[in-house]
């Protein structure tokens with residue numbers, strides 16, 4: 126690998142914008158509290174159903190015991206389990222069981238200017254056969270996306286294409302034995318097949334970020350794919366978790382590497398989803414936690430990373446994947462301050478399907494480039510994803526769910 130020289134950093138002075146200064150004279154802030162726009166796609170009946178579901182999820186005891194029961198019911202193939210899940214939480218957070226089944230959700234979003242990022246939800250697989258199924262499903266999603274403007278990107282997880290322990294070993298700089306090297310080559314072939322098809326059909330590929338102890342292998346694969354397929358434009362995107370204290374620097378290093386090696390960096394910014402697991406492992410194994418000491422520190426780095434991406438928007442493509450209204454607002458302000466057109470194809474906002482509609486639909490209405498991560502798959506395959514969503518929306522933190530608050534306001538506004 127070429128040596129990376131010391132970069133000249135271009136991060137604008139954040140507080141000029143963040144501390145209330147107007148971005149430009151013509152800048153009109155997006156009103157994220159407009160629930161009429163946020164829920165325009167929902168009928169009164171659907172809105173009430175959604176409220177009922179979020180009220181149930183707002184009960185942490187119910188969510189915790191329900192999650193355990195759901196896992197048991199799925200294992201035992203209990204009758205009605207699929208039916209019940211599909212009618213409730215699946216309907217809220219997933220597009221459908223298959224690509225075709227997701228078409229309605231895709232079309233409905235697009236009617237309001239919201240794009241879809243297709244995410245085949247199968248997780249935690251360990252057999253080569255399953256990894257090939259995921260690869261084929263990802264390629265099918267790319268073919269499906271190539272025919273519709275509403276789906277510009279698909280996302281993939283390397284753990285859907287490779288054994289976790291193999292990725293961990295490859296990340297550890299432990300030498301892989303002959304059989305493992307062969308296995309790793311097969312992983313590279315799978316991801317290359319996905320990215321090759323994506324480039325051929327002009328569809329983007331987001332590579333999700335995962336646990337820090339497998340992330341070096343994920344980064345290595347993402348960098349290799351970006352170098353191969355991002356020569357003319359950003360097809361492949363790596364993900365940067367700003368809850369890690371080393372990731373802002375890594376984002377900048379990735380930008381420099383892409384410039385030096387002549388390809389375009391694709392960067393999806395997230396805060397990070399595995400905080401508890403990261404901290405616990407670091408404690409148990411006695412190494413310093415890779416996670417920022419406080420939420421404030423995570424927020425600060427997320428905002429600096431946003432600023433870095435906007436500043437360098439001509440030379441890299443970015444996605445601000447967050448449900449945080451302040452971070453989203455800051456990105457819109459920085460875009461305006463730099464005089465960039467709102468819907469620039471290098472600047473995308475994204476939220477998960479079924480969450481933060483107040484951001485998604487208001488951004489779309491104001492002319493920004495915005496998408497929903499649309500998870501699809503059979504109920505048994507997306508169950509872990511659904512459990513994570515319900516835990517996130519339960520009042521474990523002591524706050525009333527952000528989502529429920531907005532839904533109740535819209536119900537009140539409609540007088541229903």
Ligand SMILES: Cc1cc2nc3c(=O)[nH]c(=O)nc-3n(C[C@H](O)[C@H](O)[C@H](O)COP(=O)(O)OP(=O)(O)OC[C@H]3O[C@@H](n4cnc5c(N)ncnc54)[C@H](O)[C@@H]3O)c2cc1C
Nearest residue numbers: 333334368395396397398419420423446447448449475476
């Ligand atoms: C479209 C999309 C794609 C995503 N893809 C990925 C992915 O590839 N990989 C991945 O890991 N996650 C991914 N996520 C999840 C994401 O990382 C966050 O977990 C989730 O979005 C919540 O963060 P937030 O920015 O939306 O909002 P917020 O509610 O403002 O932030 C919550 C987040 O802040 C951080 N945090 C909370 N408390 C602390 C603390 N005490 N100290 C330090 N940090 C803290 C944690 O990351 C927590 O999840 C994705 C999210 C979206 C919307």
